[in-house]
Amino acid sequence: MTVTAARIPSVLHARPAFEGANIRTWIGFKHFMYLVEGAVLQYCRDQGTGAARLFHDFGRGLEILDCSVQLPAVLELDDEVRAQVTAGAGNRLDVQLSVARGGEDVTVLRGKVVVALLPEASAPGHKDVPGPLAALQAEAFPAAEPLRLRPWENAESVLRGQGGLLWSWLARYTLCHYSDRVQHSAYVRALEEVVDRYLNQQGISVGRMLRERDWIPVVSRARVRLLAPAHMEETIHTVFTVTDILRDVMFDARMDCYVQRGQQLIPVATAKILHGYAIAAGPGAGGMAELDAEVLAALRGVS
Numbered sequence: 001m002t003v004t005a006a007r008i009p010s011v012l013h014a015r016p017a018f019e020g021a022n023i024r025t026w027i028g029f030k031h032f033m034y035l036v037e038g039a040v041l042q043y044c045r046d047q048g049t050g051a052a053r054l055f056h057d058f059g060r061g062l063e064i065l066d067c068s069v070q071l072p073a074v075l076e077l078d079d080e081v082r083a084q085v086t087a088g089a090g091n092r093l094d095v096q097l098s099v100a101r102g103g104e105d106v107t108v109l110r111g112k113v114v115v116a117l118l119p120e121a122s123a124p125g126h127k128d129v130p131g132p133l134a135a136l137q138a139e140a141f142p143a144a145e146p147l148r149l150r151p152w153e154n155a156e157s158v159l160r161g162q163g164g165l166l167w168s169w170l171a172r173y174t175l176c177h178y179s180d181r182v183q184h185s186a187y188v189r190a191l192e193e194v195v196d197r198y199l200n201q202q203g204i205s206v207g208r209m210l211r212e213r214d215w216i217p218v219v220s221r222a223r224v225r226l227l228a229p230a231h232m233e234e235t236i237h238t239v240f241t242v243t244d245i246l247r248d249v250m251f252d253a254r255m256d257c258y259v260q261r262g263q264q265l266i267p268v269a270t271a272k273i274l275h276g277y278a279i280a281a282g283p284g285a286g287g288m289a290e291l292d293a294e295v296l297a298a299l300r301g302v303s
Contacts, residue, residue, distance in 0.1 A: 010043040012083040016075060023210065024280075027075040029219035029273075030192045032109050033067060036095050039083035040064065040113055043093060047132045055178070059123035060137070064184035066114035068223040070103060073108045075099065075289075081108070091115055091136045116141075122179040144228035147258075147265040155237045155260040163241035163256070164301050165198045171234050184232040187269045191224060191255050195273065202298035215277035215289050220250065222273045230268040234259045242299050248291045251275040251299050273275040 003123030044050055044062060054060045075081070079099040086094045097109035116138040119126045129137055151156060160166045174188035199205050211216040230236055237258045244252040257269040277289040291299070 004260075008038070008046075010046040010085045012039045012042040012085075014038055014083060015079065016077060016081065018077065021077040023206075023216050025077040026216070027077060027216075028192065029048045029069075029071060029077075029222050030188050032069060032071060032075060032256050033188045033222070033224070034095065034185065035081055035083055035097060036069065036109065036111050037064060038065060039085050039095055039097075040093060040115060042083070044133060049129060049131070049133055049258075053118060054117060054129065054226060055123055057127070058117075058129050059119055060117040060125035060129060061120040061123075061178040061181075063118050063226070064113060065116050065117045065141070065182075066223070066225040067111060067184065067188075068113075068221075068225075069109050069111040070221045071109055071219060073106050075108045079108075084111075085121075087132070087135075088112065091138070094161060094298040120178045120180070121136075141226065144267050147267075149260070149263045149265055151263065153263075155235075155258060155265055158265060159237055159239050159258065161234075161241040163254075165194065165199055165201055165231065165240040165242070166196055167238045169236050169238065171236055172231055173231055173232055179229055182232075182234075182236070182268070184224060186256075187224050187226070187257065187271060189237055190236070191222065191271045191273060194238055194255055195253065195275065198240050199241075199298075202301070204295055204298045209277065210280075213289070214280040214282060214285075216280045218276050218278045218288070220274045220276065223272070224269065224271040226269050228266050228268045230257070230259050231268075236268065237265075242301070245291070245296060245299060248296065249288050250274055251291075289303050 004269045015233050016027045016031045020027040080190045082098050084096045088094045095111040098105045098107045115136050119134045171182045175182055177183045239256045242251050244255045255271040258265045258267055279285050279287055279289050
């Protein structure tokens, strides 16, 4: 049997950015996902058509539609990461990040990524992509069902109260790509920020937990999925909700993002995150913190 190029693993060696070491020298989940994005770009180059050529020669923009990751081990600032990408079924790519520790390879991330090569309005022309990447072509985002607003309603009046926090932000050009569209990594940033905003709102900010308890935030898994395009300078209305608390150790939460166009509310992205705390010092150092009554009440929004 002949193995096609798409089935040959693509490997990228990289290090996490300094920006990601916010607490001591551990890297936060956002930068794990940035490394996945970099590995996907390298995969396309290794198949013969990088993102720049996809745009200029074929009029296609590379879009990460869905990235789901599990983080079984920590990542340190000076770690050299081996990122391996293998083609899965259809337009799915399987990603594994590993580091060398004590003479052994340690997996720090397992992920699944859904990629689409979309026609871009700002490109000089449009052609079909040849070779292994042809399987990633798509003509549009999957259809997202809009919510219809009554004449006296708007995004804030409908969304406020649906979750624990409503936060609206402008899709500045620094969060977009291809001169138009909010990119996947912008929603990864939003997920990190909306968690921080919620914890601060509830009186259990990351800074307070560090100062008073030596608790370090830990993310075990995260998923960020695009549902429809959001465009440059639209306002993204973001709802954050704690959906479950697991064994008084971890909390599951959800982020939903919308834009308002006329009297329609368009869902543009959704995300899930599983979050907890590791104990950095003192009794129980190295283990997971048990969430006490104060923290549980704060997470549940109980005053």
